[in-house]
Amino acid sequence: MYGAFPVRRQTFSNPLGSFKPSRRCEDNLNWVNCVNDIADSTDTDVPALLRNAPSSVEFKKLRKRLLRQSREAIGDYGMMPGDASPESRPKWLVCLSGGKDSYTLLSVLIELKWRGLLPVELIACNLDQAQPGFPTDILPKFFEDNGIEHIIVREDTYSIVTDKIPEHRTYCSLCSRLRRGILYRIAREQGCEAIVLGHHREDILETFFMNLFHGGRLASMPPKLINDEGDLLVLRPLAYCAESDIARFASGMQFPIIPCNLCGSQDGLQREEVKRMLQGWEKASPGRLGVMARALGHTRPSHLLDRSLYDFANLRPAESAAEDPGGEAEEPCGASLAMTAKLFAAE
Numbered sequence: 001m002y003g004a005f006p007v008r009r010q011t012f013s014n015p016l017g018s019f020k021p022s023r024r025c026e027d028n029l030n031w032v033n034c035v036n037d038i039a040d041s042t043d044t045d046v047p048a049l050l051r052n053a054p055s056s057v058e059f060k061k062l063r064k065r066l067l068r069q070s071r072e073a074i075g076d077y078g079m080m081p082g083d084a085s086p087e088s089r090p091k092w093l094v095c096l097s098g099g100k101d102s103y104t105l106l107s108v109l110i111e112l113k114w115r116g117l118l119p120v121e122l123i124a125c126n127l128d129q130a131q132p133g134f135p136t137d138i139l140p141k142f143f144e145d146n147g148i149e150h151i152i153v154r155e156d157t158y159s160i161v162t163d164k165i166p167e168h169r170t171y172c173s174l175c176s177r178l179r180r181g182i183l184y185r186i187a188r189e190q191g192c193e194a195i196v197l198g199h200h201r202e203d204i205l206e207t208f209f210m211n212l213f214h215g216g217r218l219a220s221m222p223p224k225l226i227n228d229e230g231d232l233l234v235l236r237p238l239a240y241c242a243e244s245d246i247a248r249f250a251s252g253m254q255f256p257i258i259p260c261n262l263c264g265s266q267d268g269l270q271r272e273e274v275k276r277m278l279q280g281w282e283k284a285s286p287g288r289l290g291v292m293a294r295a296l297g298h299t300r301p302s303h304l305l306d307r308s309l310y311d312f313a314n315l316r317p318a319e320s321a322a323e324d325p326g327g328e329a330e331e332p333c334g335a336s337l338a339m340t341a342k343l344f345a346a347e
């Protein structure tokens with residue numbers, strides 16, 4: 001029991017726990033081989049969640065891309081402990097809200113695990129926040145139909161949020177803090193080392209610009225962080241995945257989407273304004289969001305203004321500067337190269 005509300009946990013003898021990965025993935029964990037072996041939706045040995053996946057070439061390419069990008073993020077940011085193995089599996093609490101992002105996250109992790117590429121125990125968790133009209137039957141049925149180990153927790157955070165925040169203000173900040181605290185508690189009680197969230201590339205970019213425009217700092221959502229108490233990880237394996245790909249995947253899989261009646265019903269949110277701005281940039285210059293996302297992983301403290309990250313005060317010319325006048329040993333930016341080419345072309 002959590003307060004006055006029950007916790008329901010269902011455990012199944014399902015393909016996730018007992019399935020032996022295909023010989024191809026078991027003998028050779030080469031990623032290229034495994035993603036080229038996307039199973040047909042008619043195969044009976046695949047997890048139930050994936051059996052009705054579209055079998056079109058286009059959808060398989062989309063599925064492969066999401067798997068590849070998620071595995072890259074897991075590897076790049078060391079989300080898996082180095083000593084993880086089928087015999088010693090950490091537990092991850094996979095948070096499911098009923099939106100397209102969390103459904104896709106769960107599906108990707110289940111497939112990676114099935115292919116022998118993710119030696120973890122997955123526990124899906126839905127936090128029912130007692131929103132008016134929330135369909136309490138959809139997610140339990142989804143979990144049970146697909147044989148997914150899960151926990152359903154009901155905590156009336158809706159009443160707390162609406163009581164503390166005036167109607168004309170956004171609920172997101174308080175709602176998020178309350179939800180995160182409950183999820184941390186559940187993860188500890190289930191013996192999990194991490195909670196796993198479905199934030200994607202656009203979420204990370206939106207947060208960056210929210211902080212830039214309204215917080216006066218350069219910060220975003222990291223793919224991996226540790227909580228303030230230092231006992232739990234927060235992981236975002238979809239950090240490299242585009243929202244448009246996730247939306248197409250969720251639509252193709254026909255997930256039973258549950259809308260958010262708290263944030264989604266409030267017009268004029270600052271995050272929505274940032275989202276529209278980014279969408280406009282991507283429409284005007286396709287590929288712009290991908291470039292911006294890569295930039296978040298290529299910062300140069302010496303070319304910013306943060307004195308805590310770079311010792312500007314003690315920056316002095318080297319004694320050998322006369323012999324090697326290469327103090328600005330930086331590659332020129334794309335804009336300067338283009339301008340130079342344009343000037344010489346004019347001559």
